[in-house]
Amino acid sequence: xxxxxxxxxxxxxxxxDELVAxxxxxxxIPTVNPPGDAYRExxxxxxxxxxxxxxxxEYVRAEGSxxxxxxxxxxxxxxxxxxxxxGRCVHFNGHIxxxxxxxGWSFDPFAATLSNGRIYGRGTCDMxxxxxxxxxxxESLLESGLTLPGAIEISGTVDxxxxxxxxxxxxxxxxxxxxxxxxxxxxxEPLNVDRVCIGHRGVWWAELETQGRIxxxxxxxxxxxxxxxxxxxxxxxxxxxxxxxxxxxxxxxxVPDGARQSTLNVNSIHGGEAExxxxxxxxxxxxxxxxxxxxxxxxxxxLEGVKAEMTGLLDGLVxxxxxxxxxxxxxxxxxxxxxxxxxxxxxxxxxxxRAVLGREAxxxxxxxxxDQKHIDRIGKLKECIAYGPGILxxxxxxxxxxxxxDLVNSxxxxxxxxxxxxxxxx
Ligand SMILES: [Zn+2]
Numbered sequence: 569x570x571x572x573x574x575x576x577x578x579x580x581x582x583x584x585d586e587l588v589a590x591x592x593x594x595x596x597i598p599t600v601n602p603p604g605d606a607y608r609e610x611x612x613x614x615x616x617x618x619x620x621x622x623x624x625x626e627y628v629r630a631e632g633s634x635x636x637x638x639x640x641x642x643x644x645x646x647x648x649x650x651x652x653x654x655g656r657c658v659h660f661n662g663h664i665x666x667x668x669x670x671x672g673w674s675f676d677p678f679a680a681t682l683s684n685g686r687i688y689g690r691g692t693c694d695m696x697x698x699x700x701x702x703x704x705x706x707e708s709l710l711e712s713g714l715t716l717p718g719a720i721e722i723s724g725t726v727d728x729x730x731x732x733x734x735x736x737x738x739x740x741x742x743x744x745x746x747x748x749x750x751x752x753x754x755x756x757e758p759l760n761v762d763r764v765c766i767g768h769r770g771v772w773w774a775e776l777e778t779q780g781r782i783x784x785x786x787x788x789x790x791x792x793x794x795x796x797x798x799x800x801x802x803x804x805x806x807x808x809x810x811x812x813x814x815x816x817x818x819x820x821x822x823v824p825d826g827a828r829q830s831t832l833n834v835n836s837i838h839g840g841e842a843e844x845x846x847x848x849x850x851x852x853x854x855x856x857x858x859x860x861x862x863x864x865x866x867x868x869x870x871l872e873g874v875k876a877e878m879t880g881l882l883d884g885l886v887x888x889x890x891x892x893x894x895x896x897x898x899x900x901x902x903x904x905x906x907x908x909x910x911x912x913x914x915x916x917x918x919x920x921x922r923a924v925l926g927r928e929a930x931x932x933x934x935x936x937x938x939d940q941k942h943i944d945r946i947g948k949l950k951e952c953i954a955y956g957p958g959i960l961x962x963x964x965x966x967x968x969x970x971x972x973x974d975l976v977n978s979x980x981x982x983x984x985x986x987x988x989x990x991x992x993x994x
Contacts, residue, residue, distance in 0.1 A: 571712040573987055577924075577980050579708045584976045587704045588687060590617075591975065592680035594664070594696035595689040601665035601729045604640040610664045611645040614703070614724045621707055623647035623722070628742075633734030635727070642734035646723045646744060649710055651990065655718025656751040658986045660706065662699030663728030663735060663939065666691035672966035686969040694963035697970035698756025698956030698978065699724060705982035718990045721750065728939050731900075736939040737946060745947030752913040752951045752989045753943055754982065758958025759932065761974045761981070762925055764917050765954040767906035768934040768941070769822060770865040772874055773835070773899040776801070776882075777858045780891070785851025792891045794857040795839045800889055801859075804881050805832060818866040820906060820933045823960075827935035830869065833862040860899065864935070867904045902937050905944040912989060913951045920984035924977055955981065 580587075597610040615625040630642035648657075667690070669677035675688040687697065699722075706720045723744075725735035739745060745753065759765040778798045783791025813830035822828040839857030841849040865874045878896070885892045907914055909931060921929035934954065943952045957978035958970045 571714050573714075573984065576708050576712045576714070576983055576987070579712060580704060580979050580983060581976060583704055583708065584972065587700055587975050587979060588682060588972055590700040590703060591687055591692060591697045591970065592682070594700060595680035595687070595691050596678055598678045599665050599691070600668050601727060602635065604635050604642060604665065604726065607664065607726050608641050608643040611643040611724055614664070614699075615645045615647065618647040618703070618722060622710070623649045628739060628744075630726070630734035630738035633727070633738055634730070636734055642726050642738070644723065644725045644735055644739060646721065646739070648719055648721045649706070650719045651716040653717040656990060657719040657721060657749065658989045659721040659723065659745070659750045659753045660702035660982065661723045661725060661736065661753055661755050661939065661943075662695055662702060663726065663732075664696070664699070664724045665726050665729050666694065666696070667729050667964050670966060674967055682972075685972050687972065688967060688969045690968060692970040693758045693958030693968045695757050695956060695958065697958055697975050698758060701957055701975050701979040702754070702756050702982050705979045705986065708979070709983050709987060714987070716987070716990050720986060720990070725939070732939045732942055737942040740942045740946035745943045745949055747947075747949050750947075750949060753949060753953075754913065754917065754985065755939060755952070755954040756956025756978065756982065757938055757954040758956055758960055758963055758970070759934070759954050760959055761957050761978050762921055762927060762929050763823075763932050763955075764914060764921070764929045765932050765934050766909060766914060767820070768904065768937045769820065769827070770869070770871065770874075770904035771900065771902040771937055772863040772865065772871060773860060773901070774863075774878070775858055775860050775897045775899055777856055777895045779893040779895065780853065780855045780857075782855040783853040785853060788853050791853030791855070793853050795854045797885075797889070797892050797894075798837070798839065798857040798859065800885055800892070801882070801894075802834070804885065805834075809877070809881060816866065816868070818868055820867055820904070821931050822933040822935055824935065827864070830866055831864045835860040835862045865904060867906055871901060871903060902941045903945060905940055906933065907950055907953050911951055912992060913953050913985070916985040916988040916992070917953060917955050917981065919988065920981040923984060924980045955985075
């Protein structure tokens with residue numbers, strides 16, 4: 569009997585035990601980041617499996633990237649399977665690193681226990697389940713004997729949880745995600761099995777210091793308190809900036825709804841002498857106070873505008889508040905990104921969700937960022953989305969899990985989407 573897309577779907581269903589086992593095998597390699605444990609082992613595990621199934625496999629160590637050492641090599645794996653004739657390339661990218669398990673687990677976080685139709689463990693949801701689903705989807709398509717032009721690629725990359733510099737950013741800088749080489753990228757991050765994530769907001773982190781003059785705490789009038797100056801800054805945030813940001817809505821379909829606007833968080837605050845032995849600091853007027861701000865912005869805003877708004881507020885204090893001085897240092901920035909909703913990768917994935925689940929996928933943007941930022945900015949490839957199994961809110965939590973049904977359904981969606989992208993005309 570000739571293979572059809574429907575028989576590929578049945579093939580995936582028949583392999584659901586294998587999909588569970590592959591997820592479990594990946595979770596049992598504890599690739600905790602930091603420090604970046606067992607990356608090489610995990611990359612080689614994935615690479616040898618794909619090599620046995622006819623993929624050309626390359627390992628790329630991100631030498632010199634943050635955290636890379638002989639003890640903790642930043643080893644990425646890229647596997648490519650070329651089709652019968654030339655054509656487009658569909659790339660599935662998953663990060664192999666996971667965050668530390670933390671406390672509060674009722675399961676061993678690295679045992680990948682199967683219980684009541686769910687696999688529990690660190691990385692089941694974020695995102696080894698998604699990576700396993702992509703592998704089974706690609707293998708099932710290739711083994712079906714359907715004639716497919718172009719190429720399918722699968723990469724397992726490191727350090728997504730710490731910014732992706734030794735992973736997707738490193739590969740993108742070396743052309744691995746450039747248009748011409750890769751046409752469509754799907755990242756099976758846990759965005760829920762019926763949601764297609766087209767991008768994320770922008771990020772600007774900066775350190776802000778207010779400066780004062782030290783003096784004895786019994787005579788504060790002889791000094792100038794950096795903490796009081798910072799208080800004035802926070803007051804402006806509270807009453808001017810934050811309400812203005814909250815009023816700034818966006819066309820980006822960010823979820824949850826509270827993130828569908830500009831936001832500002834103060835990630836930390838430090839000021840004054842450290843407390844000594846008796847739990848008391850020495851009595852001094854504080855001469856330096858620092859905060860780290862975390863500003864998330866929208867496609868409707870520019871990074872320059874976001875920074876100018878902040879310096880405008882601070883310069884206003886310089887003019888209006890006696891003795892106010894500040895220093896602002898950039899720490900980290902990411903531009904907002906959004907794939908074209910009408911573009912091929914979004915359309916193909918939507919159609920696949922409709923066919924597999926019988927309902928419309930919702931189109932969302934992520935409140936935070938993920939490796940799509942590097943594919944967009946460095947790789948210059950807009951045709952990139954995140955779609956994968958797992959519930960977003962479970963990521964990084966104790967008792968993280970992925971449901972087996974979601975794994976199987978997402979594998980089907982990924983196979984259908986890849987098939988549509990490889991065979992589409994023109
Ligand atoms: Zn993730």
